[in-house]
Amino acid sequence: MLFTTVLPFLAVFAIPAFCAPASADQVVPSAKACPGKAYRTVIRNAPSSTSTSVAASASPVPSLQTSNLAATGGAPAGDATTLLNLHNSFRAQYGAKALTWSSELATYATNYAGGCKFAHSKGPYGENLAAGYGGGYSVTSAFNSWANEAAKYDWNAPGFSSATGHFTQVVWKATTEVGCGVVSCADGTIFSGTQGQKTSYVICEYRKPGNVVGNNNQYFTDNVGTKQS
Template structure:
């Protein structure tokens, strides 16, 4: 039986977030072009639900995103000038699993007290209105790297980064009807 574990981490200028959640699985690890298409579709569909403009793909940072994913070490890259969400899971974990988990935080966001929260940092980076570009990569990681079982590591970087103190009210929109 395929067990599935998930780790998430969000980074920008604000504090980091770590959480462990169960999630379903994508059917297969995708090609780089499939990842680009899926990442943009998932991000832009999510952003539209919160009144944020669509993102474009940032091919200039893709190399650093993929290099970090390929390390199969569950930690932030430390790359400057970008926001970053990371997630990892066993089984057939992929981009849609990471996005489902990040967007699952939306219900916890407090619009009456806007600001950074460890419980919502992934969500706020995804829908941050001032962010205009994204690049994502997925790496297959061997057993005993991130988990004791083989896993997949998802890394997305965002430019310009989000989650800046004092900028949440104008950058995190309420759900649109």
């Protein structure tokens, strides 16, 4: 199937400051991927935000039972269960502990996603965005667009890259909580020319945030594990 990548936004939203990080540790918002139908992908980079201190490791609390997700806010219960399970199954492959579902993060994600603005919220959390339209697009499609960046990550040269920022956030060992929002957006808000089809917009928020730059990329060494056999 033919794939076309549209890249003009890269120059507009480039983050050159992170090519040479300042002395203070910095939290880099994950690059935004917006996979639409199979033949259309839009990739943009995020504006920067900073943090003075982010722990290199943490011990997550046990996962919520999926039966409790319906009352936790954010994505519908079915989507929430799917997203939590996808995150935790994938994280386990890289030696990262299971995340818990946060109703606070899920509500934040849903409220922001409701504006149908394809740009980072610049909030205090780690954040992954994805959007697509067409009958086959789902929260699994969104998650896979983030997880598939693993193929581009170089463990011999750990660090942040706009090509792998979603993946590194998903598997970041210090992250302990996730909450996601899933909304439908009208034609012309995120995509144009969708012939009236609504766009599914998926946002996941993470606490503690990943993609921490500093300390000679030791944070990436500590938090992005290799895939376990």
